[in-house]
Amino acid sequence: MRVLIVEDDALHRSYLHEAVRAALPECDDVIEADNGFSGEVQARKARSEHVVMDLQMSERNGIEAARTIWRERPDTKILFWSNYSDEAYVRGVARIVPEGATYGYVLKSTSDERLKLALRSVFIESQCVIDREVRGIQQKSLGNAHGLSDAEYEILVDVALGLTDKAIAQRKKLSLRSVQNRLQQLYEKLDVYHPTGQGGEGWYNLRTRAVAVALSRKVLNSNALERAERDLQEGLKS
Amino acid sequence: MRVLIVEDDALHRSYLHEAVRAALPECDDVIEADNGFSGEVQARKARSEHVVMDLQMSERNGIEAARTIWRERPDTKILFWSNYSDEAYVRGVARIVPEGATYGYVLKSTSDERLKLALRSVFIESQCVIDREVRGIQQKSLGNAHGLSDAEYEILVDVALGLTDKAIAQRKKLSLRSVQNRLQQLYEKLDVYHPTGQGGEGWYNLRTRAVAVALSRKVLNSNALERAERDLQEGLKS
DNA sequence: TTTTGTCTTGCGGGATCCCGCATATTTTGC
DNA sequence: GCAAAATATGCGGGATCCCGCAAGACAAAA
Incomplete structure (x- = not known):
């Protein structure tokens, strides 16, 4: 099992690397990319089926990268890993998820435990995991009132x-x-x-x-x- | 000597803490704040004269925090520590620096060495340190052509x-x-x-x-x- | 079928915006 | 101190924007 990490911040990248190794002992290969473009290339080259993806990278953002990865292999499992839960991000992700794909969306502020749990849930159990707070945004944006159609x-x-x-x-x-x-x-x-x-x-x-x-x-x-x-x-x- | 760190990302915060301890052995007290507001409060309470400040925090951004800190004690030395070098940030900082204040602006992507050097230069030598790349932006924005007045x-x-x-x-x-x-x-x-x-x-x-x-x-x-x-x-x- | 509601389109008009042209006023360089 | 250059202001007009009013299209509810 191979996991690809796409994240432009060195600190977060190594932290993620660590977390992946700890949470997924069955994972024998972790590769990294520090921007969206090389993320796409790596994914293609390594045929990764498991990706942890930062949104908000300066070169090419995570949503665009995820879109092309999913376009090539819609069964890829992607865990989004973001600083914020802006409605714009949530909408952006929702817009590109292919039919029946499994993915997750967790915030960088969540605990180690939750992150590891999310990693296992998404990559092993093929279960979608969306952070509580992110869900909140989703609800609010859809939930009538001031939400935009x-x-x-x-x-x-x-x-x-x-x-x-x-x-x-x-x-x-x-x-x-x-x-x-x-x-x-x-x-x-x-x-x-x-x-x-x-x-x-x-x-x-x-x-x-x-x-x-x-x-x-x-x-x-x-x-x-x-x-x-x-x-x-x-x-x-x- | 006391240093205040204002940074909302836990990882970066502890990394900074580490760097400060390593670079400034004469520093005997490091305090932290995880958003702009508590940064201001801490600065006031501890009368800090040395601050490392992240721009771009969700609660209250670094520029606003720095502005009020400097308003209260214009001789505070502030090292800005940011992900990007957007012209908007550079302009924003330049706009609030008090006459003759010493400050620095380094990117999160710079090496350990440079960070530590910047810490010493700004806090000990009272010397302004602006990252090469940031300087570039500054030049371009002032240097007529397409730069805005x-x-x-x-x-x-x-x-x-x-x-x-x-x-x-x-x-x-x-x-x-x-x-x-x-x-x-x-x-x-x-x-x-x-x-x-x-x-x-x-x-x-x-x-x-x-x-x-x-x-x-x-x-x-x-x-x-x-x-x-x-x-x-x-x-x-x- | 009728009704009700949502969505689209057209018409018209008042306010605003974009901008050329001409005239002050201020700033700059020598 | 004076000419040149930049900046500020006024006038006018064509294009666009914002929006009330109303008529038609279509779907779901009664």
């Missing part, structure tokens, strides 16, 4: 990329007006309407304010934007 | 917060037209004008696109936005 989220991303209504309409194959409707929903859900009781109307440019709020609520993060940007440039070429 | 940067922040031209004009005590002029400069420097040779005009909403580009270039980051947002809310109350 997928449609709204997509619009949000396009807006955050800096596209005009017209451009979005074209990309999403909608009328201009529909796009604007979705924008209004978005504005309401994000509470963009003069939340600062103070002052008066017209203080905020709703469009940009929505992005700011989404960022501060961690519904979006720069990581997600990078991915979206790449997808956009990709799509423009065709 | 302070005025432009401020406008950028306000835009990113979601303010309207009118609101910005008021805050900055400028005419509406002047604000729009600065925006145009900003758009040019950020290359917002259909950088995607493809397609045609009118694909981008310049205002939002500028924010997206600034984020992807790390001229801005969510951390800087958080700070700005707080300042904004502060200013609105008065």
